[in-house]
Amino acid sequence: MSRRPGLLRHTALLRRTALLRRPRRLRRFRPRSLRSRLVLIACLLATSAVLVCQLAGLTVLRGWLTDQVDERLSHFRPPDRVARDMAEDRLRPPPPDPTLPSDYRVFFYDADGALLPASLGSGNGAGPRLPEREADLELTDGRPATVPAGGNGTDSGWRVLTHAGPDGTRTVVALPLDTVDGATTKLLWLSLGLGVAVAVGVITLGNGAVRLGLRPLTRVEQTAQRITDGALELSVPVPGPDTEVGRLGLALNTMLDRLRTALRRTENSEQRLRHFMADAGHELRTPLTAVQGFADLLLHEPDMPAARRQEAHALIARNAERMSRLVDDLFLLARLGDSAPAHREPVDLLSLTADAIATTAIRHPDRSITLEPLETPGAPGSAPDLAVVETPGDPHQLAQVLGNLLTNACTHTPPDSRVRVRVGAARVRTEGADSPSSGPPLPPGTPACVVEVADDGPGIRPDEAPYVFDRFYRASPAADEGEPGTGLGLAIAAAIATAHGGRLELDNRPGEGCAFRLLLPDSTPGPDDDRRG
Numbered sequence: 001m002s003r004r005p006g007l008l009r010h011t012a013l014l015r016r017t018a019l020l021r022r023p024r025r026l027r028r029f030r031p032r033s034l035r036s037r038l039v040l041i042a043c044l045l046a047t048s049a050v051l052v053c054q055l056a057g058l059t060v061l062r063g064w065l066t067d068q069v070d071e072r073l074s075h076f077r078p079p080d081r082v083a084r085d086m087a088e089d090r091l092r093p094p095p096p097d098p099t100l101p102s103d104y105r106v107f108f109y110d111a112d113g114a115l116l117p118a119s120l121g122s123g124n125g126a127g128p129r130l131p132e133r134e135a136d137l138e139l140t141d142g143r144p145a146t147v148p149a150g151g152n153g154t155d156s157g158w159r160v161l162t163h164a165g166p167d168g169t170r171t172v173v174a175l176p177l178d179t180v181d182g183a184t185t186k187l188l189w190l191s192l193g194l195g196v197a198v199a200v201g202v203i204t205l206g207n208g209a210v211r212l213g214l215r216p217l218t219r220v221e222q223t224a225q226r227i228t229d230g231a232l233e234l235s236v237p238v239p240g241p242d243t244e245v246g247r248l249g250l251a252l253n254t255m256l257d258r259l260r261t262a263l264r265r266t267e268n269s270e271q272r273l274r275h276f277m278a279d280a281g282h283e284l285r286t287p288l289t290a291v292q293g294f295a296d297l298l299l300h301e302p303d304m305p306a307a308r309r310q311e312a313h314a315l316i317a318r319n320a321e322r323m324s325r326l327v328d329d330l331f332l333l334a335r336l337g338d339s340a341p342a343h344r345e346p347v348d349l350l351s352l353t354a355d356a357i358a359t360t361a362i363r364h365p366d367r368s369i370t371l372e373p374l375e376t377p378g379a380p381g382s383a384p385d386l387a388v389v390e391t392p393g394d395p396h397q398l399a400q401v402l403g404n405l406l407t408n409a410c411t412h413t414p415p416d417s418r419v420r421v422r423v424g425a426a427r428v429r430t431e432g433a434d435s436p437s438s439g440p441p442l443p444p445g446t447p448a449c450v451v452e453v454a455d456d457g458p459g460i461r462p463d464e465a466p467y468v469f470d471r472f473y474r475a476s477p478a479a480d481e482g483e484p485g486t487g488l489g490l491a492i493a494a495a496i497a498t499a500h501g502g503r504l505e506l507d508n509r510p511g512e513g514c515a516f517r518l519l520l521p522d523s524t525p526g527p528d529d530d531r532r533g
Contacts, residue, residue, distance in 0.1 A: 034214065035207070035210050039207050042202055042210075046199070047198055054195070055191065057187070058191065062180060065184075066159065066180055069180065070144040070159065070161075072175060074144075076104060076173055077163055077171075078171055086108045086118060086169075103175060104121045105121040105127050105173070106172070107174070108169060109134040109169060109170040110169055111167050111169055113133055113134035114134070115131070127150050127174065128157075128158035128172075128174045129149060130172060137162070137172075139172075140162070141162050142162075144161045145160055156177045159177055160174040216237070216239040216246075219239075220249055223236050224236065227256070232256075232259075232263070235253050235256060236253050238250055238253070280330060280472070284323060284326060287322045287326075290319040291323075294313075329488040329492060332492055333471070333488065343394050344393060344394065346390045346392060347393050347394075347398055348390055349390070349391060349423055349449055350389055352398055352402060353402055353451055354371060355399065356399060356402035356403050356406055357421060366415055367415070367419060369406070370420050371423070372386075372422045372423075373386045374425070374452065375422065386423065389424060389522075390449070391520040397500075398500070401492075401493040401496050401497060401504075401518060402453075402518075405451075405453040408516070413456075413458070414457060414458075417455050418456055419455050420454045420455070421454075422451070425450065426447075427444075427445050428446045429444065436468060436469065436505075438495075438497060438498060440498075448502070448519045448520060448522050451518040453516045454507075454515035454516075456512065458511060458513075459512060459513050459514045465508045469504065470491065471488055471491040472487040472488065473487050490504075490516075497518055500520055501520070502518065502521060504516060504517070504519075505519065
């Protein structure tokens with residue numbers, strides 16, 4: 001009794017192990033490639049179709065042959081006197097030689113329901129298997145039925161038909177089904193042979209056909225493998241845009257183009273980041289070296305005269321302030337990026353420009369800075385008036401843009417140069433599209449708010465103009481006024497303009513001056529506005 005639970009557990013474990021191993025065995029024979037699966041499916045479908053058709057034909061043929069036998073049975077009926085004579089034992093059975101011109105067999109039941117031993121007809125088989133008593137005979141008069149053969153059961157069945165005879169006798173007429181069974185057996189073997197032949201033919205020819213049909217997909221697979229190995233410049237071949245493989249190739253090529261664009265963007269971003277870090281380190285190195293040098297000088301020379309000590313302290317403070325401004329600008333650029341400003345409100349550019357001019361005039365009192373309306377080519381001869389121009393945005397950031405543009409104009413022009421600031425609304429013009437600018441181009445004819453800061457200084461050299469919006473690019477100032485800038489003023493202004501959905505353009509005229517034009521979305525364009533900038 002103590003061993004039986006352990007034996008049951010062992011048996012259950014063996015069963016679970018067998019169930020776990022069975023899927024693995026089946027998995028070995030599972031086709032792995034798409035071509036093998038297609039060939040296997042085609043083989044199964046074709047073989048099944050052939051077998052089903054042959055089975056249907058076999059069924060129809062057997063039914064037709066059986067109907068022929070039934071028709072022969074229905075046309076043959078022994079006379080009633082034959083059944084009476086057989087029952088009264090007045091008719092002796094014929095000798096073994098065939099007395100009927102066919103394979104008919106006739107059996108009789110007497111009035112008491114017993115099967116008579118004598119029968120009419122002769123054949124090679126033992127005849128049908130009939131019960132000894134009529135009560136056990138489950139046949140309906142006038143309706144054919146199939147009964148098994150007598151003897152050892154190796155003969156074919158028999159088709160029998162019963163008739164009611166005189167004086168309570170009953171006659172059973174039988175015909176063998178050996179012809180029907182022989183024909184259906186031959187047709188069955190023919191169907192099996194045809195199914196095997198079809199399966200072999202489908203496997204042989206289908207493999208080549210599927211291989212040929214999947215050749216475009218194989219090319220796609222090979223190209224994808226080469227792209228995986230590092231050949232990123234390749235594209236997937238497209239055999240036809242109307243096919244499944246063609247649409248797959250188009251989708252893969254679109255995905256590859258986007259991946260290449262993302263990779264190039266990432267590489268450019270990393271490259272810009274390296275340059276940015278190198279430029280930032282270079283810009284910070286100069287004031288940091290000066291601070292470190294003057295600090296060491298103060299530390300190692302305690303007996304330095306008061307005037308020199310004061311000068312060293314001033315230089316340290318000036319370089320520290322320069323580093324602080326540089327770090328603030330870097331933080332601002334990092335915070336701006338390409339994202340839209342978090343705070344937006346209607347901004348009056350005319351008032352904002354007037355405030356920026358007033359602030360710049362305090363720092364540069366000798367400068368001539370004027371505020372004028374924007375000139376619109378093609379307008380009537382009368383001079384335009386200053387008008388309120390509103391745009392959605394962050395007023396603090398836009399004020400910084402205007403301050404940077406004015407500071408840049410005052411720094412890089414001689415003291416006697418005039419600075420003119422024009423404010424107005426216009427439409428984006430088509431000319432000047434190749435001039436240096438920042439941000440994506442605006443569609444021609446788009447209403448925009450414009451602030452233009454122009455000067456009549458020497459302008460920018462043609463070889464320097466394409467780089468004015470780059471970070472840490474700094475041209476030599478025309479007048480030695482104060483400390484040189486950090487090279488981030490125009491870069492910050494361009495980033496703010498792009499974040500506001502606008503752009504910053506440069507209209508450079510070497511020897512005659514230059515103009516920086518700020519374009520921002522116009523929040524209230526007039527319905528009859530026909531201005532063009």
